[in-house]
Amino acid sequence: MSCRICGSENLTKYLDLGSMPLANKLLNTKDDQTDKYPLEVYFCQDCYLSQLGVVVDPQKLYKDYPYRSHISRTYTKHCYDLGFKIWELYGGSGYFHIPSPRVLDIGSNDGTLLHQLKRHGISARLAVDPDPTLNIYLDKDIHVLNTFFSWKTMAPLKRLLNIDKLDFITATNVFAHCDNLAGFLDGVRLMLSDYGVFILEVPHAYNMIVNNEFDTIYHEHLSYFLLKPLIKLFKSCGLNIFDVDEFPIHGGTIRIYASRDSRVVNKSVERIIQKEKDGGLYSIEIYIKFSQRIDRMMLRLLDVLNATSGKQVLGYGASAKGSTLLNYKGLIKSSHIEYIIDDTETKQGKIIPGCNIPIRPYNFQDIMDTDYIVLLAWNFKEEIMVKVNNCGYRGKWIVPVPNVEIL
Ligand code: TMP
Ligand code: ZN
DSSP, X not given: OOXXXXXXXOEEEEEXXXXXXXXXXXXXXXTSOOOEEEEEEEEETTTOOEEESOOOOHHHHHTTOOOOGGGOHHHHHHHHHHHHHHHHHHTXXXXXXXXXXXXXXETOTTSHHHHHHHTTTOOEEXXXXXXXXXXXXXXXXXXXXOSOOSHHHHHHHHHHTTOOOEEEEEEESOGGGOSOHHHHHHHHHHHEEEXXXXXXXXXXXXXXXXXXXXXXXXXXXXXXXXXXXXXXXHHHTTOEEEEEEXXXXXXXXXXXXXXSSOOXXXXXXXXXXXXXXXXXXXXXXXXXXXXXXXXXXXXXXXXXHHTTTTSOEEEEOOOHHHHHHHTGGGOSOTTTOSOEEXXXXXXXXXXXXXXXXXXXXXXXXXXXXXXEEEESOGGGHHHHHHHHHHTTOOSEEEEOSSSOEEO
16 A cells, blocks of 8 residues: 555554444444444654555445534534634635625535634535535525535536636545545645635644544544645645644644645744654654553543443443444443434434444433443533533543543
8 A cells, every 4th residue: 555645655554443334334223234344544654644544435435424513512613713714814804895705615514614604794605515415404505516526526517617716615624534635635726716725624643642532533534634744745736835723623623724826834834843743743653652552541441331330321422433432342332331322313313333332312301310421522522511511410421532531
């Protein structure tokens, strides 16, 4: 195999999760077939990209995709705040003048981001997402293209639909899902106006390694990005990264701003590269240690769960992360966790593949006397714990990441 960014074959495997089910392929019944694929992570010694060894067919991964972005208020607020940033970059005062910038959102899911941008007066909006069942969530005035985004899919559509160059292209939590990264960025360059800005958000691999977030590893995430390899990749595709912001969302996200023109590069770019370097993220040793820590962390979680026998234990958040965590080396059994609560309607009534734990809606009456809740969606710790505790929950929380904690 060769590196997804630089083509090098100088790759070292540092994490092997064995054969795992596809995290978002939830089962309807326990007898449904569960397909499993290898889940192994490699580090490129030449450009420092972490990446999966096996690519599962995207048609398989994204058909009947149950994820809905709007479930999280934290993420919705994060999208609203991105609207301010767009106005700042547009040179607008924020006083919704006409014409408003034209924005394309890639991997738009249920349109949470585009919906929030409309609240800022940005109404010229385009959405790209391969799943047509998500179209029902979109505002009627959004122009939607149901396809995977790349130069190859956009070039004919752009001509056919006579789509103008765009002022902003946004892509949050979608780039890691893409196999052909250069094809994606070529599509961005094709659609972006001369002075337009591409805004990309990806989970930062720095946080994944430092904070033991191994459960962000699943088949959909083909790459785990540091800033350094991204700069190299963007440059090779004619895009210049001129600024980077960091956010705590999803366990640590970097938001990258890039353009076709060259601009003064903000000091934040050098600062984050220095942080990655100082953290040891450009050599393999830290990745090997990460893998060893994960093993210890999961054995501790198993001990904690074993010690709860006879008590009622539930989970909160049937996230894809949850699936990786629950299926880690087959340690956790359906007898450890009775069911998992999730507010996403499309997940409720289904079963997490592999560990076979059912998913149910949140109903406080059902959990009033629960002894423990395992917070699988630890990235929304604040939001979920406040909601449940405010209803009067008196049991304990087991938070698995970054270290197993009982609260
Ligand atoms: P994510 O980490 O991949 O975004 O997944 C988070 C999961 O947690 C997703 O299935 C939605 C679920 N969730 C709830 O059910 N209720 C909540 O209040 C929040 C914030 C998330
Ligand atoms: Zn590489």
